[in-house]
Amino acid sequence: MIYDVCIIGSGAGGSPIAYELSNAGYNVVVLEKGKYYKEEDFSKDELAVSRRDRFSPDLKDEKHIINDTDSNGAITRYDGHEYSWSFWNGSMVGGSSNLMSGYFHRLKPNDFKLRSVYGKIEGANIVDWPISYSDLEPYYEKVERVIGVSGSIKKHLFLEPRSTPEFPYKKLQENGVTQWFDKACENLEYEYFATPRAVLSKNSLDRNACSYSNFCGSYGCATGAKGSARSALLQKCNAKIIPEAFVYKLTSDKKNVKEALYYDAKNVSHSIKATFFVLSAQAIESSRLLLNSKNTYFPNGLANTNQQVGKNLIFSAGGSGEGTFNFKNLSKQEQSQLMQTGLFFNRSLQNDYEFKKNNKIYKGGTTDFLFEHQNIISRVLSEVYNDDGEIIWGDALKQKIHNTLTTSRKLSFEVFNDWLPTDKCFVSVDPIEKDKYGVNVGVINLYGHPHDLMVAEHLAQTALNVLKEMKAENIHYSISSNPPPNLVAGGCRFGEDPKQSVLDKNCKAHDLNNLYVSDASFMPSGGSVPYTWTIYANAFRVADTLLSVLKSRV
Amino acid sequence: MMMNRRKFLHIGFLGSLIFLTHGSDLFSVTTPKQTLALLQEDLFGYTKELNVDTYKYMNIVLHHSKISNSDKEFIKNGIKWLNEESYTMFQSTYTKLSSLQRQEVLKTISHTSWGERFIYDNLAYIMEAVFSDPIYGVSYNKGSQWLDFQSGLPRPTKAFL
Numbered sequence: 001m002i003y004d005v006c007i008i009g010s011g012a013g014g015s016p017i018a019y020e021l022s023n024a025g026y027n028v029v030v031l032e033k034g035k036y037y038k039e040e041d042f043s044k045d046e047l048a049v050s051r052r053d054r055f056s057p058d059l060k061d062e063k064h065i066i067n068d069t070d071s072n073g074a075i076t077r078y079d080g081h082e083y084s085w086s087f088w089n090g091s092m093v094g095g096s097s098n099l100m101s102g103y104f105h106r107l108k109p110n111d112f113k114l115r116s117v118y119g120k121i122e123g124a125n126i127v128d129w130p131i132s133y134s135d136l137e138p139y140y141e142k143v144e145r146v147i148g149v150s151g152s153i154k155k156h157l158f159l160e161p162r163s164t165p166e167f168p169y170k171k172l173q174e175n176g177v178t179q180w181f182d183k184a185c186e187n188l189e190y191e192y193f194a195t196p197r198a199v200l201s202k203n204s205l206d207r208n209a210c211s212y213s214n215f216c217g218s219y220g221c222a223t224g225a226k227g228s229a230r231s232a233l234l235q236k237c238n239a240k241i242i243p244e245a246f247v248y249k250l251t252s253d254k255k256n257v258k259e260a261l262y263y264d265a266k267n268v269s270h271s272i273k274a275t276f277f278v279l280s281a282q283a284i285e286s287s288r289l290l291l292n293s294k295n296t297y298f299p300n301g302l303a304n305t306n307q308q309v310g311k312n313l314i315f316s317a318g319g320s321g322e323g324t325f326n327f328k329n330l331s332k333q334e335q336s337q338l339m340q341t342g343l344f345f346n347r348s349l350q351n352d353y354e355f356k357k358n359n360k361i362y363k364g365g366t367t368d369f370l371f372e373h374q375n376i377i378s379r380v381l382s383e384v385y386n387d388d389g390e391i392i393w394g395d396a397l398k399q400k401i402h403n404t405l406t407t408s409r410k411l412s413f414e415v416f417n418d419w420l421p422t423d424k425c426f427v428s429v430d431p432i433e434k435d436k437y438g439v440n441v442g443v444i445n446l447y448g449h450p451h452d453l454m455v456a457e458h459l460a461q462t463a464l465n466v467l468k469e470m471k472a473e474n475i476h477y478s479i480s481s482n483p484p485p486n487l488v489a490g491g492c493r494f495g496e497d498p499k500q501s502v503l504d505k506n507c508k509a510h511d512l513n514n515l516y517v518s519d520a521s522f523m524p525s526g527g528s529v530p531y532t533w534t535i536y537a538n539a540f541r542v543a544d545t546l547l548s549v550l551k552s553r554v
Numbered sequence: 555m556m557m558n559r560r561k562f563l564h565i566g567f568l569g570s571l572i573f574l575t576h577g578s579d580l581f582s583v584t585t586p587k588q589t590l591a592l593l594q595e596d597l598f599g600y601t602k603e604l605n606v607d608t609y610k611y612m613n614i615v616l617h618h619s620k621i622s623n624s625d626k627e628f629i630k631n632g633i634k635w636l637n638e639e640s641y642t643m644f645q646s647t648y649t650k651l652s653s654l655q656r657q658e659v660l661k662t663i664s665h666t667s668w669g670e671r672f673i674y675d676n677l678a679y680i681m682e683a684v685f686s687d688p689i690y691g692v693s694y695n696k697g698s699q700w701l702d703f704q705s706g707l708p709r710p711t712k713a714f715l
Binding site: 051390 | 596597598599600618619620621622657660664670673674677678681682684685686687689690697698700701702703704705706707708709710711714715
């Protein structure tokens with residue numbers, strides 16, 4: 001059998017295409033490495049999900065090699081298994097969108113023309129996107145409706161242009177402490193707004209509303225309220241989904257991909273033939289598959305004639321911080337507000353999405369605020385050191401745990417800014433190390449540009465001002481070049497010039513007629529927000545392109 | 555009576571012999587079970603009041619594929635080194651020391667990198683046991699009640715570990 005479209009990977013990059021094309025009557029198959037879990041399989045089992053990484057492969061079976069380049073240019077090699085350094089995130093049907101917190105921000109118009117607006121930065125490969133914000137806006141709006149985004153529009157300096165006045169779903173219910181936050185921002189004259197969330201605030205789209213379970217990020221959603229690619233798209237279409245199918249090679253001739261070869265759970269090899277192939281296996285793994293698919297026509301890897309595959313890997317730069325509110329400083333009513341669980345905090349700052357420093361305009365970013373994750377085991381374990389940094393146990397530990405967890409709560413913030421693309425940050429393939437399938441593992445070559453740290457530091461200082469104004473105590477933060485494994489993009493950037501990019505502006509490989517890449521790999525820069533909304537929007541855009549191509553073939 | 559394979563494996567780790575040496579001399583033989591039970595009581599004895607079966611939890615966790623062999627090996631080595639430090643300080647194995655002496659040993663090893671990690675790992679396993687869902691048959695929500703903590707819903711219907 002020859003499918004119309006074969007999609008490799010079922011996350012936010014692949015599922016919109018499966019949804020649109022199968023609903024248009026085309027024969028679509030989705031190959032997913034992970035298992036097929038549904039709402040009834042998800043619980044808030046911290047041991048399984050957070051402590052034992054239920055939804056990630058064992059590193060002894062599947063790992064990465066990490067080459068970390070420091071600021072002096074020295075490279076240190078880490079074996080991901082040996083150092084327990086994992087870049088996996090949500091290996092299952094629907095991918096990591098099952099586990100996201102669903103903090104949804106659009107990119108801004110200037111994010112599409114970073115080079116033109118903010119100029120060249122030494123050592124960074126900054127380019128403008130081949131499309132503009134207005135090209136993607138209709139698809140951002142589509143995601144709001146189809147995936148389901150809850151929020152409330154509040155005008156601010158960097159609010160992006162919208163084709164609709166409001167979100168289709170009202171904002172989620174909020175914890176009372178948001179009022180303290182709002183007041184602090186108003187005192188500081190900072191523009192804040194309620195963070196849009198890909199979580200339904202009411203029953204809709206044949207899915208249930210949020211149950212305010214108190215455990216959202218890192219956990220699968222048992223109500224279906226979270227707009228995962230599985231619940232919002234794959235369970236709403238007739239695409240054939242084959243779980244536990246690890247695609248290890250794409251075969252091709254000079255101009256077309258011919259088949260996807262995959263191993264099933266028993267390590268038996270299968271072949272899928274299709275007219276079109278869409279690769280959306282997550283940025284690192286998509287590049288790895290192309291590099292591992294060398295053949296006579298593509299000796300450097302599929303779609304890699306100009307040796308661009310894997311290049312310009314990016315993450316979200318930034319860091320995080322927190323402050324603590326203690327009962328001793330609060331009224332009874334405030335104590336009650338503080339300990340109210342289940343309701344969301346949902347506040348963001350973007351007033352420094354662009355900022356001026358020493359008479360120069362810099363691209364800034366986003367800061368999201370949220371309560372410390374409710375995971376009880378990790379919260380308890382954060383108490384095992386005393387103020388002098390010494391480990392404690394016995395009664396001293398018991399009292400510290402009880403006092404901290406029953407009379408205080410931490411408010412955290414996360415900074416998102418551009419991780420500048422460079423020649424030193426890229427995906428390659430290890431010539432020796434293999435995974436449990438016998439396939440060469442991916443190598444993640446890491447480097448964080450110093451500019452990223454400067455911007456993140458600026459954003460963090462703004463966040464600290466808010467926590468101080470709120471009278472939080474024990475405020476601290478960390479800015480670093482540590483790559484967040486759930487915020488990875490690039491490796492197959494799109495562009496007009498085949499010598500500088502892997503994909504054309506429609507995300508079709510320059511080298512091949514029937515290969516598209518629709519996960520975050522296409523992004524030349526990441527904006528200064530979490531990527532998922534943009535991945536979804538772009539995948540809907542690619543789906544429209546593919547629909548046109550398929551229709552034109554009749 | 556025939557012993558099933560799983561039960562055998564459980565006894566296999568916690569009941570296996572650890573040979574303790576001082577310099578090149580063998581001074582004693584112990585099992586992880588004896589030392590671990592007392593160590594965990596010393597580190598967080600409140601588990602008894604919370605009715606938490608940490609021994610059962612260690613049996614579960616030490617035989618799960620998600621716990622790496624190196625982590626398992628570290629526990630075993632840690633028990634050996636703890637006893638050897640006890641011998642160096644008080645010429646006896648950990649289980650034969652007084653409560654005060656055991657605290658002295660713990661304080662001493664907490665200032666070494668292996669000792670700090672060993673204590674942390676044990677506390678982590680203890681807290682996992684205390685706050686594990688009742689489906690695991692180790693703890694029955696008394697830990698959550700102690701901290702007035704509301705577990706997330708839905709609860710698991712099947713034990714993962």
